[in-house]
């Protein structure tokens with residue numbers, strides 16, 4: 001099994017790729033772009049255990065659930081909340097936009113969680129076995145947690161219970177030690193920190209020594 005994933009476990013998109021690969025029990029050298037493309041490739045290339053449900057209708061539903069998370073939760077959790085709570089103060093050394101943080105945590109994310117709660121499984125996973133779509137939600141809410149937002153289990157019990165089950169899947173749980181090794185660590189020191197934590201890290205680093213302006217937001221120092 002041969003794949004090289006460029007990224008680290010603090011990105012929900014990169015984490016999705018690592019989890020998909022670890023769920024199959026592999027590692028390697030092939031370069032692809034986009035977490036959805038990577039997870040689907042991994043699933044097609046190494047079919048067991050499956051990362052998509054069986055049946056065309058469920059597979060279409062799984063892709064929509066994943067897409068909602070990648071776009072809507074990506075916008076709310078990564079580009080607004082995580083960006084304002086971590087990148088702006090600690091990387092750019094600027095005062096975060098507190099009004100934007102308040103809007104996301106008190107209005108936008110609760111609305112998204114109401115949408116998710118209506119679709120979250122009462123037990124088990126979204127489909128009959130854990131799939132990329134389940135992992136994707138756990139990835140985004142892991143970043144919400146790193147940015148200080150936890151799911152209120154009294155208000156969204158199905159979502160909270162479901163994501164707890166997803167986090168316990170070994171491929172996902174296994175990412176925690178790598179995340180812990182790099183949170184707060186500067187980019188040039190991350191390969192060493194990851195190796196010390198037992199991760200397989202490529203010889204060549206694709207990370208720059210200094211942070212660059214966000215391509216996605218057109219924002220920087």
Ligand SMILES: N[C@@H](CCC(=O)N[C@@H](CS)C(=O)NCC(=O)O)C(=O)O
Nearest residue numbers: 011012013034035036213214215216
């Ligand atoms: N659709 C892409 C999104 C990947 C993405 O946006 N990653 C963020 C990090 S979480 C990034 O590359 N940001 C770089 C930037 O803002 O310049 C995927 O699913 O892999």
